[in-house]
Amino acid sequence: MKRKCIELFAGAGGLALGLEKAGFEEIGLVEIDKTACDTLRLNRPNWNVIEGDVAEISCLDLEKYFSLKKGELDLLSGGAPCQAFSYAGKKLGLEDARGTLFYHYATFLEKLQPKMFLFENVRGLLTHNKGKTYQTMTSIFEQAGYTIQKKVLNAWDYGVPQKRERLITIGIRNDLVDKIHFEFPKPHEYKPVLRDVLLDCPKSEGTLYSEYKTKIFEMVPPGGYWRDIDPDVAKEYMKSCWNMGGGRTGILRRMSLDEPSLTVLTSPSQKQTDRCHPLEARPFTIRENARCQTFPDDWEFCGGIGSQYKQVGNAVPVNLAYEVGLKIKEALEQL
Numbered sequence: 044m045k046r047k048c049i050e051l052f053a054g055a056g057g058l059a060l061g062l063e064k065a066g067f068e069e070i071g072l073v074e075i076d077k078t079a080c081d082t083l084r085l086n087r088p089n090w091n092v093i094e095g096d097v098a099e100i101s102c103l104d105l106e107k108y109f110s111l112k113k114g115e116l117d118l119l120s121g122g123a124p125c126q127a128f129s130y131a132g133k134k135l136g137l138e139d140a141r142g143t144l145f146y147h148y149a150t151f152l153e154k155l156q157p158k159m160f161l162f163e164n165v166r167g168l169l170t171h172n173k174g175k176t177y178q179t180m181t182s183i184f185e186q187a188g189y190t191i192q193k194k195v196l197n198a199w200d201y202g203v204p205q206k207r208e209r210l211i212t213i214g215i216r217n218d219l220v221d222k223i224h225f226e227f228p229k230p231h232e233y234k235p236v237l238r239d240v241l242l243d244c245p246k247s248e249g250t251l252y253s254e255y256k257t258k259i260f261e262m263v264p265p266g267g268y269w270r271d272i273d274p275d276v277a278k279e280y281m282k283s284c285w286n287m288g289g290g291r292t293g294i295l296r297r298m299s300l301d302e303p304s305l306t307v308l309t310s311p312s313q314k315q316t317d318r319c320h321p322l323e324a325r326p327f328t329i330r331e332n333a334r335c336q337t338f339p340d341d342w343e344f345c346g347g348i349g350s351q352y353k354q355v356g357n358a359v360p361v362n363l364a365y366e367v368g369l370k371i372k373e374a375l376e377q378l
Contacts, residue, residue, distance in 0.1 A: 051121035055354035061364020078346030122163035189214035200230035249328030266299030309356035
C-alpha cells in the first residue's frame with residue numbers, strides 16, 4: 044500500500060525521489076523556485092508540483108486544498124532553511140517562529156496532523172543561536188501534538204559517496220506513539236568512494252577554472268591541497284588567506300578517487316571550498332555532482348548552469364532519503 048506524503052521546500056526532488064523509492068506517493072510538492080519546479084515536472088509529470096510561496100499556501104484550507112481529512116495524511120516531509128527566531132516571550136511557541144519559513148512547516152503540521160513527519164536540516168541547526176533555535180522548533184513540534192526523535196546522519200554511511208551530515212528529526216503523532224516504533228537506519232558496511240561514481244559518469248555541462256587556476260591545480264596531487272605545492276606558488280594564489288589561522292584545508296583541495304566527495308556545494312568553484320576533480324584540473328560537472336548526491340542518471344535538471352549546480356547542491360541525497368523513508372514506512376506499517 045502506497046503511503047501518502049506532502050513535501051514542502053521540495054527543491055529538485057532528492058528527498059521526494061528517495062521517499063518515492065521507499066514506497067510513498069507524493070500528493071503535493073511545494074516549491075517557490077521556478078527552475079526547481081520545472082525540474083520536478085520534467086522528471087515526474089504525474090507529481091502535483093505546486094509552484095508558489097509556502098507562506099501563501101499555508102494560509103489556505105489545507106484539508107480542502109489536498110482533499111484530505113485532518114489526521115489522514117501519512118507523512119509531511121521537507122526541510123526549512125535555518126533562520127533565527129525573534130523571541131516574543133519566555134514560553135517558546137509557534138508565535139516565536141512567525142516570519143520564518145519553519146513557521147509554515149509547523150502550520151501545515153497543525154492543520155493536517157499527519158501520522159508522522161520528517162524534518163531535515165543542516166547539522167548546524169543544533170548549535171544555531173546557542174541551541175535555542177532547535178529548542179524552539181522542538182517545543183513547537185511538541186505543542187502540535189508530536190513526540191520527537193532526532194539524529195545526525197552522515198550520508199556516507201548510507202550508500203552515498205559523499206561526506207554530508209544532516210540532522211533528521213522524526214515526529215510521531217502522540218495518539219500513535221504506543222502503536223508505532225521508529226528506528227533510524229543502521230549504517231551500511233560498505234561506504235562508497237568517488238571511484239564508484241566518477242569513472243563511468245556520463246558527460247554533462249560544467250564550469251571550468253580560469254587558465255591560471257587550472258595551471259595551479261595541475262600541481263596539486265589527488266587527495267592533496269595547497270600545502271602540497273610550492274609554497275611560493277600557494278602564497279601568491281592564496282593572497283590574504285595565506286596569513287589566516289586554521290588548516291584552511293578547503294583551499295586548492297583536490298579530491299581522490301579513494302575517498303568520498305566532501306559535501307557537494309551549490310557553487311562549483313569557491314576559493315575557500317575547492318573541490319577539484321581527481322583526474323582532471325577542473326570542478327565536478329553537474330552530472331558528477333548529481334552522482335555524488337545519488338540522483339539517477341536519467342534525472343535531468345532545468346535552468347541555466349548556475350541554477351543546476353544550485354539545485355544539485357541543495358538536495359537531500361536520494362539514497363539517504365530512501366533509507367530514512369524505508370524506516371518511516373516500516374513504522375507506519377505497524378498501524
